[in-house]
Amino acid sequence: MNELAILTKAMIQERKDIAMAIIGGFIAGIAGVSLFSLSGYLISKTVFAPPLYTLIVLTSLVKILGLLRAASRYAERLYAHRATFSLLSRLRTSFFAKLIPLTPGILGKKRSGELLARIVGDVESLQHYFLRVAYPPIIVVMVFLATVLYTSAFSIWIACLFVVGMLAAAFVVPGLVLLGLRKVHGRVRRQRTVFSTEVTELLYGFRDLKVYGQLNKREEQLQHASSALSEEQQASAVHLLRGQSLHAFVMYLISWGVLVLGAYLIMNGSFAGVFLAMLVMTSLTVFEEAAPMATLPAYKQDSEHAAKRLAETVLAADVQAPQPTAILSGNQAVSLELCGVSFQYEDEWRPALRDVSLHFPAGSKTAIVGPSGSGKTTIIELLLKLRASTSGQIRINDVSIDQLDDASIWQASNVVMQYSHFFRGTIRDNLLLGEERYTDQALSAILDKAQLTNKSLDDAVYEKGENLSDGEKQRIALARAMLRKGRLWFLDEPTSSLDYITERLVFRQLLSQARDDTLILICHRLTGLEEMDRIVVMDHGRIMEAGTYAELMEQKGYFYEMKQIELQMVGEQCEV
Numbered sequence: 001m002n003e004l005a006i007l008t009k010a011m012i013q014e015r016k017d018i019a020m021a022i023i024g025g026f027i028a029g030i031a032g033v034s035l036f037s038l039s040g041y042l043i044s045k046t047v048f049a050p051p052l053y054t055l056i057v058l059t060s061l062v063k064i065l066g067l068l069r070a071a072s073r074y075a076e077r078l079y080a081h082r083a084t085f086s087l088l089s090r091l092r093t094s095f096f097a098k099l100i101p102l103t104p105g106i107l108g109k110k111r112s113g114e115l116l117a118r119i120v121g122d123v124e125s126l127q128h129y130f131l132r133v134a135y136p137p138i139i140v141v142m143v144f145l146a147t148v149l150y151t152s153a154f155s156i157w158i159a160c161l162f163v164v165g166m167l168a169a170a171f172v173v174p175g176l177v178l179l180g181l182r183k184v185h186g187r188v189r190r191q192r193t194v195f196s197t198e199v200t201e202l203l204y205g206f207r208d209l210k211v212y213g214q215l216n217k218r219e220e221q222l223q224h225a226s227s228a229l230s231e232e233q234q235a236s237a238v239h240l241l242r243g244q245s246l247h248a249f250v251m252y253l254i255s256w257g258v259l260v261l262g263a264y265l266i267m268n269g270s271f272a273g274v275f276l277a278m279l280v281m282t283s284l285t286v287f288e289e290a291a292p293m294a295t296l297p298a299y300k301q302d303s304e305h306a307a308k309r310l311a312e313t314v315l316a317a318d319v320q321a322p323q324p325t326a327i328l329s330g331n332q333a334v335s336l337e338l339c340g341v342s343f344q345y346e347d348e349w350r351p352a353l354r355d356v357s358l359h360f361p362a363g364s365k366t367a368i369v370g371p372s373g374s375g376k377t378t379i380i381e382l383l384l385k386l387r388a389s390t391s392g393q394i395r396i397n398d399v400s401i402d403q404l405d406d407a408s409i410w411q412a413s414n415v416v417m418q419y420s421h422f423f424r425g426t427i428r429d430n431l432l433l434g435e436e437r438y439t440d441q442a443l444s445a446i447l448d449k450a451q452l453t454n455k456s457l458d459d460a461v462y463e464k465g466e467n468l469s470d471g472e473k474q475r476i477a478l479a480r481a482m483l484r485k486g487r488l489w490f491l492d493e494p495t496s497s498l499d500y501i502t503e504r505l506v507f508r509q510l511l512s513q514a515r516d517d518t519l520i521l522i523c524h525r526l527t528g529l530e531e532m533d534r535i536v537v538m539d540h541g542r543i544m545e546a547g548t549y550a551e552l553m554e555q556k557g558y559f560y561e562m563k564q565i566e567l568q569m570v571g572e573q574c575e576v
């Protein structure tokens with residue numbers, strides 16, 4: 001299977017530990033079989049009252065084999081788990097490295113609860129591939145072959161019986177388990193996805209569900225999903241147990257076979273009776289060693305499925321063009337240009353942007369206005385290379401955006417999107433975001449600039465900024481952007497929750513800091529736009545008009561209409 005090639009490649013990198021695990025497992029297996037067969041021989045031998053030194057040698061050997069088995073089993077587990085953890089960390093890192101550039105697209109398409117459950121669960125499932133699928137069969141086959149060889153020295157017929165047992169344990173039982181598992185396992189996976197989505201929806205939507213009186217209904221749904229998952233897991237466990245029982249059945253059948261065949265051969269005179277107990281014990285132990293074969297198909301199927309889904313998630317990353325190498329300099333003001341750009345979201349029937357051509361000269365200040373859903377945010381996402389345009393050309397500083405390294409664009413930009421994420425910690429943590437290079441003095445100065453005078457750096461911030469008002473969140477997001485030294489500003493409704501006076505004060509600070517930089521501001525309120533070099537009006541993904549505030553007011557077109565409506569509404573509000 002192609003998807004498992006990634007795993008196989010990662011396993012090759014851990015070949016030393018894997019080889020040690022296989023050697024350890026083989027020694028443990030052989031020591032186990034020898035230990036029990038020797039015990040059987042010891043029991044039979046004592047009947048003939050052998051000399052004391054024989055018993056001493058045999059019991060000492062049993063003890064040594066016991067110790068050897070424990071020590072080598074420990075070594076096997078140690079190396080196997082060490083290899084597994086290295087493999088997993090390697091896989092996680094490479095998977096997330098591939099995932100990051102695709103995040104906006106993937107998160108848009110999939111429900112986050114489902115995605116989270118999928119990724120975490122699938123990467124975890126892959127550990128079974130190595131621990132339970134890839135290397136145990138090698139040990140089982142090696143131990144079996146060694147045992148068959150050793151048994152053939154006593155009786156070729158009993159050795160043949162072992163081979164029959166081995167084929168049944170290695171192929172027939174796992175085959176039967178696999179047949180039943182196909183149905184059961186798919187249902188567990190589907191139910192697990194439903195369950196984790198329900199949990200995420202309930203946790204994230206708790207407040208709204210409570211306010212709208214839907215909490216009980218949602219909890220019932222969650223209970224239902226939880227019970228359904230338990231039922232499916234139970235069915236799957238029962239099926240696996242059936243496989244293990246079948247394996248035990250084969251083991252006892254072969255042991256009985258050894259007993260009956262041995263008795264027959266003893267009566268024939270072609271086999272010495274003193275070895276019978278030894279071979280019975282051998283058969284019991286060697287099949288016990290092969291017990292993981294019964295559950296192997298389940299883990300194999302699980303790992304293959306997990307690898308396939310992970311590969312599907314990052315498939316686009318593999319077909320992406322190689323990372324561009326041109327770097328956007330962060331030291332100079334940046335010019336931006338869109339030429340005939342169109343963009344359509346996947347699975348959407350109409351384009352979000354249609355044939356947009358815009359030029360933002362270096363150092364210019366542009367406001368983009370227009371009704372909700374007109375495509376304003378999409379323009380910023382394209383310029384930040386978070387999405388790729390469906391057609392048309394985007395150039396930054398006269399270099400095609402396709403040739404520019406994504407990280408250098410982000411590095412050169414100070415961005416405030418409509419919704420920013422806030423981490424649990426303090427205001428300081430949320431300003432620094434892991435960077436340590438700013439002093440408390442510099443951070444406090446930024447808070448003042450962002451008009452966040454009622455907050456101190458040590459004030460706590462709860463998960464997702466639960467204890468902050470919307471206006472405070474926006475000002476922290478603005479302060480974050482103001483801390484950066486980029487020469488390109490993308491501000492998507494950064495002050496929509498602020499009162500008029502605070503908004504003006506923040507803007508004054510912003511415009512003074514971005515005096516020589518290129519700035520694009522998306523806003524709904526039309527007040528204060530006189531200070532902008534240009535205003536672009538959008539509707540239905542098209543540019544309706546563009547010009548300075550004075551020009552647009554003079555044209556008495558779309559912007560003028562919007563302004564009149566706003567003035568009317570402000571007037572009505574004042575009258576009320």
Ligand SMILES: Nc1ncnc2c1ncn2[C@@H]1O[C@H](COP(=O)(O)OP(=O)(O)OP(=O)(O)O)[C@@H](O)[C@H]1O
Binds near residue numbers: 373418
């Ligand atoms: N992730 C997405 N998947 C599919 N369609 C989307 C997605 N994001 C936005 N759209 C659609 O694209 C169009 C433009 O959206 P965009 O967010 O650019 O508008 P906007 O002008 O910024 O709106 P607002 O002022 O409400 O923020 C809308 O019709 C919207 O429904």
